Amino acid sequence: MPRKTADITRSPPRRSTASRKGADRPGADGTPRVPGPGEGKRGERGYLGYLLRQAHAAVRLKMERTLADLGVTSPQFAVLTMLNAYPGLSGADVARLTFLTPQTVGVIIRNLERDGAILMTPHPVHGRIQQWTLTPRGATLLKACRERVLELEKRLAKGLDGKAEITIRRWLAGIAAELQES
Template structure:
């Protein structure tokens, strides 16, 4: 058991009493327009993921499972490694997700017709029905995200986000000298 001192007890009591008084709310201080763009992207991504989790939870699916199903439908016959890259997940995570989706009957694995050791992953009818329900909910979330933007502004945002992703794939932004 760790021995505490009066000083450490006082510091702990001060921290507990202050709560989150020094931490700005999202959208304020460095968590707002004055913040670093990378942090703001991370903060927005975390908030969006939480909204997606809440929207999909009663369907028994997680946001990464939704992404995997989406990519399997969009790009049939892709390998597990390609699926991991497309979903921006590790191969190990994709392996677990595929196992869970298979257990739940949303996907099925079949031997490749030519290469016996390769397995193809296909989305079942139940998986397609689940994905349809998920898409309806995710489209509502996306509509809320772009509310107040014109179609042109939305296109600029999409182009900017896609360019950031391309730059990441190509090795990132050039270091400033």
Template structure:
């Protein structure tokens, strides 16, 4: 009898391929993407969740940790750890909210902006490689589809 582990399909084969369940395929693709991004960012000593947090802070500056958690798709507890590590690295800073005294807003430091620029080069190069053999209209359709299924009214 063959070893059961020898019978497992590779990613992209069998039910892990085009005949697979859509939810599983999305999760499989997200996992593969995360591994590739983590590898690209490892030279910068930055993780994908940290990159996401910095990217969201750049796009939407001055938000609280709770807001940032929602934007970066992590729990507030996880974001608290991410922000603590980014603070230690000097990539972000906290300041009291101008109206709500108990809330602290988080912004990128100059060092954080430079780090984000370097990280974006790594991640965007990977994304360009992923899309290299797809026509522009296919790329646009993929982005539209992913955006549509992420909206609350899609379910």
């Protein structure tokens, strides 16, 4: 198979963000303007699945920035939250509940254990299964994280009345339950 020449495989140079700001149409070089969140297909005309993913990415990025100075990542927060809600979970259970791979959860668990936030105990019947629980340090860390995340939750629900928020929560939970079954 013949090799592609460099000019075929090389991407055109990217224009700076400053040169794209405020552009409502393609630039002089014909490069299309990338719509911002809420515009075009990234807005109300977009696919629901894409809009959910876009919203998730925005929330996760904001959460990462909110928790950064505590030394906690969004996946670590999810693991701490699930272990607080359901003490004694195995790593496999945590992976399923947090939508993370078992390998990722293994790394997170090792780091949280090293930092003294969680503690491993062997399962009383199945000795090979390790169960994880929060330590007092982990509970304190989770509390600090939750205070910040609750501020983000308030921001997410801003403009929603109680009925609308309940409807959205039911809708999101229903999507997860329905699509997991199929």
